[in-house]
Amino acid sequence: MSSYRAKAIILKAYKLGEADKIVKLYSQKNGLIDAVAKGARKIKSKFGGRLELFNFIDLELASGKSLDIITGAEILKNFSNIPLDFNKFIFCQLISEIVLKMHLHTNEASPVLFKLIYVCFNEIDSLPKDDIYSQEKVACFFIAKFLKITGYAPIIENCSSCGTAIVEEKSGKISFSIKMGGVLCPICSKSAENMPDMKKDLNLPHYNLISDLFSRKFKDFRSVEFDNAVLENVYRLISDYFNYHTDCHIDCYNYLNKFAAVVQSNIKSNIKSNLN
Numbered sequence: 001m002s003s004y005r006a007k008a009i010i011l012k013a014y015k016l017g018e019a020d021k022i023v024k025l026y027s028q029k030n031g032l033i034d035a036v037a038k039g040a041r042k043i044k045s046k047f048g049g050r051l052e053l054f055n056f057i058d059l060e061l062a063s064g065k066s067l068d069i070i071t072g073a074e075i076l077k078n079f080s081n082i083p084l085d086f087n088k089f090i091f092c093q094l095i096s097e098i099v100l101k102m103h104l105h106t107n108e109a110s111p112v113l114f115k116l117i118y119v120c121f122n123e124i125d126s127l128p129k130d131d132i133y134s135q136e137k138v139a140c141f142f143i144a145k146f147l148k149i150t151g152y153a154p155i156i157e158n159c160s161s162c163g164t165a166i167v168e169e170k171s172g173k174i175s176f177s178i179k180m181g182g183v184l185c186p187i188c189s190k191s192a193e194n195m196p197d198m199k200k201d202l203n204l205p206h207y208n209l210i211s212d213l214f215s216r217k218f219k220d221f222r223s224v225e226f227d228n229a230v231l232e233n234v235y236r237l238i239s240d241y242f243n244y245h246t247d248c249h250i251d252c253y254n255y256l257n258k259f260a261a262v263v264q265s266n267i268k269s270n271i272k273s274n275l276n
């Protein structure tokens with residue numbers, strides 16, 4: 001049995017049998033790792049709380065047949081605010097689900113994807129608790145960059161049908177076709193009018209945000225401000241695009257609806273307690 005070391009982020013963890021734990025991780029050099037930590041759920045386990053969800057850890061592993069075996073683990077970075085906040089947890093769960101579902105059949109390592117996961121977790125961890133706008137902004141950035149890394153990015157500078165360079169229309173409207181995989185010039189947009197459910201009209205702020213998402217690095221993107229409604233619309237568009245072009249079947253928008261449900265129930269309970 002050969003052994004190796006890996007620096008990895010825990011994307012999923014669940015119980016196995018009486019005392020073991022299975023963890024799914026994304027590592028810098030080995031890509032996805034499925035591993036078992038024997039006895040990890042015992043009170044006096046040598047792993048302590050190191051194998052908790054979203055931790056960035058330095059691992060010692062022994063290669064196994066279907067699962068590798070974790071023989072040692074040290075925490076490199078503990079994103080401790082994520083499990084304590086429902087909103088942060090849900091967004092990080094979305095990121096984990098996308099990575100796990102998309103890469104189940106490959107073990108190719110992508111240092112760029114690793115860095116993206118790390119940057120997004122780190123940002124969500126450090127954001128103020130109630131700043132859902134910024135958390136959604138990070139999730140939207142992740143989905144866009146994930147599409148780019150995996151080769152699914154939409155075409156946004158040229159018409160995705162005929163290749164003509166996109167020039168802003170006098171009306172300020174630019175068509176985006178999910179099915180065609182990007183923006184459309186006015187001529188191609190007209191001929192696509194019979195498939196309106198796959199074609200959306202974007203105004204300039206939407207187009208600029210999409211362009212920023214795919215072209216900027218996170219440190220530059222972080223400071224870009226845009227209207228909340230623009231972010232909502234673009235998040236929905238990118239999510240629909242993601243689902244149409246990948247086999248992940250993740251309802252990204254459902255994650256936002258979970259927030260909406262919590263916000264609504266908080267408002268209701270506040271109203272109730274004010275009335276009482």
Ligand SMILES: [Zn+2]
Nearest residue numbers: 159162185188
């Ligand atoms: Zn065209």
